[in-house]
Amino acid sequence: MSPADVARPRRVRALSIAGTDPTGGAGIAADLKSFAAHGAYGMAAVTAVVAQNTHGVRAVHVPDVELLDAQLDAVSDDVVVDAVKIGMTATAQVAQHVAAWLDRERARGRTPVVVLDPVMVASSGDRLLSRDAESRVRALAVRADLVTPNLPELAVLVDEPVAATWPMALDQARRFADRCGTAVLVKGGHLTGPASPDALVGAAGVVEFAADRVATTSTHGTGCSLSAALAALRPVRADWPTAAREAKAWLTGAIAAGDALLVGSGAGPVDHLHHLPALGRRPFTDEVWDEVAAIRSACDALPFVRALGDGTLPLTAFEDYLHQDALYLADYARVLAHASQAAPSPTAQGFFARGAAACLDVEQRLHEARLARADRRTGGVRSAVTRAYVDHLLATAARGSYAEVVAAVLPCYWLYADVGMRLLARAGDLAGHPYGDWIALYGDPEFAARAAQARALVDDAARGVDETQRRLMAEAFVRSCEHELAFFAQSWPGPGRHDERAAGDEAVAPGRVPVAAT
Numbered sequence: 384m385s386p387a388d389v390a391r392p393r394r395v396r397a398l399s400i401a402g403t404d405p406t407g408g409a410g411i412a413a414d415l416k417s418f419a420a421h422g423a424y425g426m427a428a429v430t431a432v433v434a435q436n437t438h439g440v441r442a443v444h445v446p447d448v449e450l451l452d453a454q455l456d457a458v459s460d461d462v463v464v465d466a467v468k469i470g471m472t473a474t475a476q477v478a479q480h481v482a483a484w485l486d487r488e489r490a491r492g493r494t495p496v497v498v499l500d501p502v503m504v505a506s507s508g509d510r511l512l513s514r515d516a517e518s519r520v521r522a523l524a525v526r527a528d529l530v531t532p533n534l535p536e537l538a539v540l541v542d543e544p545v546a547a548t549w550p551m552a553l554d555q556a557r558r559f560a561d562r563c564g565t566a567v568l569v570k571g572g573h574l575t576g577p578a579s580p581d582a583l584v585g586a587a588g589v590v591e592f593a594a595d596r597v598a599t600t601s602t603h604g605t606g607c608s609l610s611a612a613l614a615a616l617r618p619v620r621a622d623w624p625t626a627a628r629e630a631k632a633w634l635t636g637a638i639a640a641g642d643a644l645l646v647g648s649g650a651g652p653v654d655h656l657h658h659l660p661a662l663g664r665r666p667f668t669d670e671v672w673d674e675v676a677a678i679r680s681a682c683d684a685l686p687f688v689r690a691l692g693d694g695t696l697p698l699t700a701f702e703d704y705l706h707q708d709a710l711y712l713a714d715y716a717r718v719l720a721h722a723s724q725a726a727p728s729p730t731a732q733g734f735f736a737r738g739a740a741a742c743l744d745v746e747q748r749l750h751e752a753r754l755a756r757a758d759r760r761t762g763g764v765r766s767a768v769t770r771a772y773v774d775h776l777l778a779t780a781a782r783g784s785y786a787e788v789v790a791a792v793l794p795c796y797w798l799y800a801d802v803g804m805r806l807l808a809r810a811g812d813l814a815g816h817p818y819g820d821w822i823a824l825y826g827d828p829e830f831a832a833r834a835a836q837a838r839a840l841v842d843d844a845a846r847g848v849d850e851t852q853r854r855l856m857a858e859a860f861v862r863s864c865e866h867e868l869a870f871f872a873q874s875w876p877g878p879g880r881h882d883e884r885a886a887g888d889e890a891v892a893p894g895r896v897p898v899a900a901t
């Protein structure tokens with residue numbers, strides 16, 4: 384570590400001084416998640432142990448203030464604190480001791496950013512601050528850089544009735560900010576109507592942050608989470624308006640994502656990590672494999688696949704299939720080469736480049752051996768089914784991201800390895816099997832290992848993308864699976880065989896199509 388690293392920590396060291404919530408939605412638990420969501424290193428000193436859940440508060444225990452002093456001193460004797468968020472203080476004594484600790488810190492020349500969320504009443508209606516402590520909370524506000532009251536708390540702080548309108552709330556906030564010399568972020572969550580605005584009120588004037596009200600009951604701990612986000616952000620942002628704009632946008636997203644957490648049956652918590660959608664998710668390929676379960680079953684049930692497996696498939700049908708496959712693989716190799724070119728790592732670059740080369744090599748031998756014996760009945764013409772699949776891949780390569788392209792090429796590895804493995808298991812001894820070479824190629828554990836490697840690269844790609852990209856990846860994957868199903872189905876003799884092949888399908892110039900392989 385260089386001296387510069389020592390002087391400037393990698394992360395904001397943020398301390399929460401607050402109560403607990405064993406369901407993790409409010410208090411210290413929410414603060415720590417909010418700190419982490421904003422890249423801060425979180426610490427916590429407990430003011431009160433609260434038995435609560437999404438329905439309300441059952442019991443509150445306030446430990447002796449000596450224990451609070453000991454916690455606070457244990458932190459500040461050892462750690463430089465960059466930001467402090469103060470939440471539930473519970474009693475006058477606790478508020479007084481927190482104020483005294485802040486004074487001691489200042490006396491040591493330490494001036495952390497201090498955000499005070501003057502928690503008084505839980506959203507469930509339960510009191511979290513004794514009445515005689517209200518004046519002590521005002522004294523704490525004087526020591527803070529920012530106070531974040533909701534409308535009822537602001538009313539207590541200015542000792543007036545609760546503001547009935549947003550302009551009245553702004554007026555109360557202005558007077559309180561003037562009186563205590565501290566900036567106020569007044570919160571509009573308790574307003575009625577389609578908006579939930581907040582406003583920063585201080586010496587520099589009023590800055591409003593508009594937001595639509597999210598139609599949800601997942602608002603437990605919103606005030607805690609917002610004030611903690613502000614504390615985490617301010618040391619690394621230019622000013623309070625910049626920090627507040629960012630925190631508010633994040634919180635609105637966290638509220639909107641809260642219902643999906645399925646935590647509790649009352650007023651649920653917010654999703655602090657909603658902006659990191661890939662975090663904690665199942666691997667992308669696990670999710671999409673489930674999504675295509677019906678297509679996989681349909682593949683297994685296709686008369687073409689069943690007859691291929693038991694060797695009863697007419698040779699002409701197999702050769703038609705191989706011929707279309709050769710035409711397909713020529714373009715598939717180009718798309719793999721594109722994936723290689725766009726790959727973010729040498730591993731991925733090499734994998735897809737080798738895949739493209741193998742397409743033009745290994746399976747070529749299989750096809751040549753097979754097709755040399757065959758009369759090219761289809762005359763080098765791509766069927767409509769083949770063309771549709773190839774168009775999908777080429778369009779994804781042309782317009783999509785690397786992540787979408789690798790999702791689109793995956794089914795050709797994975798579905799084949801999956802089908803091949805089952806056909807091999809069912810066929811047992813391949814000696815004398817008319818399609819033994821095909822089954823041996825795709826049932827080979829080495830091919831399965833390559834499919835697994837392709838999966839891993841797709842999962843790597845999915846880890847770095849946002850929710851919209853992940854959806855596009857899934858669409859590309861599912862579309863390719865649908866094309867794979869149609870591809871197998873097209874060569875089954877009988878009704879529907881090649882009936883999708885449109886008049887005017889182009890003949891492919893000899894030599895342009897390398898008969899290729901995966």
Ligand SMILES: Nc1ncnc2c1ncn2[C@@H]1O[C@H](COP(=O)(O)OP(=O)(O)OP(=O)(O)O)[C@@H](O)[C@H]1O
Pocket residue numbers: 409504505506532533534570571572573579580581594595596597598599602603604605606607608609631634635638
């Ligand atoms: N339904 C909602 N949709 C969007 N934003 C909301 C909603 N409810 C609250 N907010 C926002 O959440 C933050 C907290 O607001 P609120 O006024 O509810 O504070 P609070 O009562 O202290 O919060 P808490 O629920 O933690 O006690 C503010 O930024 C507010 O605008």
Ligand SMILES: Cc1ncc(COP(=O)(O)O)c(N)n1
Pocket residue numbers: 401402403404409410411433435470471502504505506507511602603604605606607
């Ligand atoms: C320990 C603690 N601190 C703060 C709140 C307020 O949050 P809410 O109003 O959303 O219940 C709470 N319920 N518990």
